Amino acid sequence: MTHHNAAQQPTCCQARSIPVLTLAQRWLSCALCCASLSIIGGCASGPTTPSPTPPTSTSAPSRTENTPASRTTTSKDPANAEAGRTSPPARRGAFYQDDGPGDNPPADLDSIPDATPRIEPLLRGPNRPYVVFGTEYVPDLSDRPYKQRGIASWYGRKFHGQKTSSGELYDMYGMSAAHPTLPIPSYARITSLVNGKQVIVRINDRGPFLHNRIIDLSYTAAHKLGIAQRGSGPVEVEHLRTEDIKQLLANRGNAPAATSAAKAPNPVAPIVQNTTTPPPALPTVRQGSGLFIQLAAFSSAEAADNFRAHLYRLLDWLNEPIEIVPNAAGLHRLHLGPYPDRAAAQAVAEKIREALNLKPVVVERPV
Numbered sequence: 001m002t003h004h005n006a007a008q009q010p011t012c013c014q015a016r017s018i019p020v021l022t023l024a025q026r027w028l029s030c031a032l033c034c035a036s037l038s039i040i041g042g043c044a045s046g047p048t049t050p051s052p053t054p055p056t057s058t059s060a061p062s063r064t065e066n067t068p069a070s071r072t073t074t075s076k077d078p079a080n081a082e083a084g085r086t087s088p089p090a091r092r093g094a095f096y097q098d099d100g101p102g103d104n105p106p107a108d109l110d111s112i113p114d115a116t117p118r119i120e121p122l123l124r125g126p127n128r129p130y131v132v133f134g135t136e137y138v139p140d141l142s143d144r145p146y147k148q149r150g151i152a153s154w155y156g157r158k159f160h161g162q163k164t165s166s167g168e169l170y171d172m173y174g175m176s177a178a179h180p181t182l183p184i185p186s187y188a189r190i191t192s193l194v195n196g197k198q199v200i201v202r203i204n205d206r207g208p209f210l211h212n213r214i215i216d217l218s219y220t221a222a223h224k225l226g227i228a229q230r231g232s233g234p235v236e237v238e239h240l241r242t243e244d245i246k247q248l249l250a251n252r253g254n255a256p257a258a259t260s261a262a263k264a265p266n267p268v269a270p271i272v273q274n275t276t277t278p279p280p281a282l283p284t285v286r287q288g289s290g291l292f293i294q295l296a297a298f299s300s301a302e303a304a305d306n307f308r309a310h311l312y313r314l315l316d317w318l319n320e321p322i323e324i325v326p327n328a329a330g331l332h333r334l335h336l337g338p339y340p341d342r343a344a345a346q347a348v349a350e351k352i353r354e355a356l357n358l359k360p361v362v363v364e365r366p367v
Contacts, residue, residue, distance in 0.1 A: 101156050101219055101228070106173055109223045114200040115175040117187040117245040126165040126184040132209045137180045146182070146239035150214035150319050152190065153232040154222035164205035171218070178205035178216040182239055190217065192225045193234040193321040199224050200240070212317045230309045234321040290367045291345045292337035293352070293360045295322065304332035314356060320348075325365070336360075338367070 106112065127139045140146065160172045166184050170176070182188060186203045201221050208216045215237050219228060227233030240248075295311065298304040304324045311322060311334070318336065325333045336352075339345035342362060349360040 101172075105219075109173070109220050112173065112175065112220050112224075115187060115202040117200060117240050117248055119242060119245055120185050122183050123166055123185065126206060130206075135209070137206075139181050139183060141183055143183075143241050145241065146237075148214055148237045149193065149234065150237075151212060151232050151316055152215045152217055152222070152225070152227060152235040152237075153208060153213045153316075154217040154219055154228060156219045166204040168204050170205065173220050174218055175199060175201050175221050176204050176218045177201040177221060178207040179203050179214075179237070180206060180209065182237075187240040187245065188215075189238045189240060190215070190221065190225060191236045191238070192227065193236060194323075195226050197225050230312045232312055232316055234318065290364045291339045291342060292323075292335040292363055292365065293339070293345055293349045294363045295334040295336055295352070295358060295360050297331045297333045299331060301326070301332050304334055308334055311356075315352065335363070335365070 122141065127141060129136065129138045131137070156172045159170050162170055164170050164178070177188065177190070179188070182203045184203055184205070187200060188203055189198060189200050191198045199221050201217065205216070213232065215235070217225070222228040225233065225235065296304075296307055298307065301324060308322045308324065312318070320337050320339070323335050325335045327333065336348070337345065339348070345362045349362055352358060352360050
């Protein structure tokens with residue numbers, strides 16, 4: 001029996017030389033052990049349908065850094081060995097079927113302050129190049145401007161209290177995140193492309209590597225952005241450079257640390273205004289195009305919002321936000337976009353049509 005991509009995935013035995021596994025390594029070890037049992041059972045029961053190829057993450061940003069390769073878990077993939085890279089185990093984003101919020105969360109998650117940016121020395125180990133599922137990731141240590149739009153997910157109680165790539169314990173009620181290539185430790189401003197909400201998180205872990213997600217947020221960060229219940233949502237990730245952090249510190253002046261942390265989002269605006277203003281970030285993109293994909297229409301805003309959340313779960317590869325657009329007839333339409341041209345919109349509409357029992361149409365509306 002042929003098993004697909006067996007050579008590309010790290011095996012459990014690779015972790016034997018590691019005294020302490022990071023939470024990413026713990027997840028992959030468990031996943032691969034379960035996969036091994038599934039393969040054994042399949043061979044015993046006769047021919048079965050081959051397992052689908054594990055999804056490969058989106059390619060890391062094109063920036064490169066010639067850092068010597070060294071990771072705690074060595075890849076057995078011959079291609080990886082030739083490249084001189086090593087491979088940390090992958091960890092998936094959080095989903096309700098195998099993860100979820102804690103049993104006793106703090107009373108008011110919205111009152112938890114954002115991470116307070118400060119200039120910290122970079123760690124050596126988690127900032128080296130690595131390979132996961134055949135994709136090479138090169139952490140970007142250049143400190144130049146970095147922005148990326150895509151889907152964010154979160155991870156919760158399953159990993160709470162386990163070690164992150166930085167060696168710190170993961171706190172689902174803190175304001176942290178995992179990113180494939182941003183420096184560890186570093187800070188990032190996350191903006192929801194659905195409601196414009198912003199948070200600042202501290203990057204202290206690697207991932208996500210599956211489902212085309214660009215960042216894994218702590219449960220609290222996801223809650224404050226309004227995506228915890230959906231499981232994922234479209235966001236913009238902006239790396240806070242050394243220059244940005246110095247400006248934030250200067251704006252805070254001599255205010256007490258607690259007050260500074262609580263008010264962290266307020267002084268952020270002047271920095272972002274140099275490029276794009278946070279609240280109207282999405283409309284700024286739309287001014288250049290009025291092409292959207294209409295997915296459905298509902299008579300009530302609540303029904304439209306519920307279906308939008310359902311679509312986010314099913315179409316987790318979407319990079320554009322889904323907006324509820326009311327019209328004069330009282331209908332609440334779900335518009336996905338905007339897209340730069342009709343061909344791009346039609347391609348996504350066709351992909352949605354194949355995945356779901358929907359008939360999406362490309363529409364043009366004033367913006």
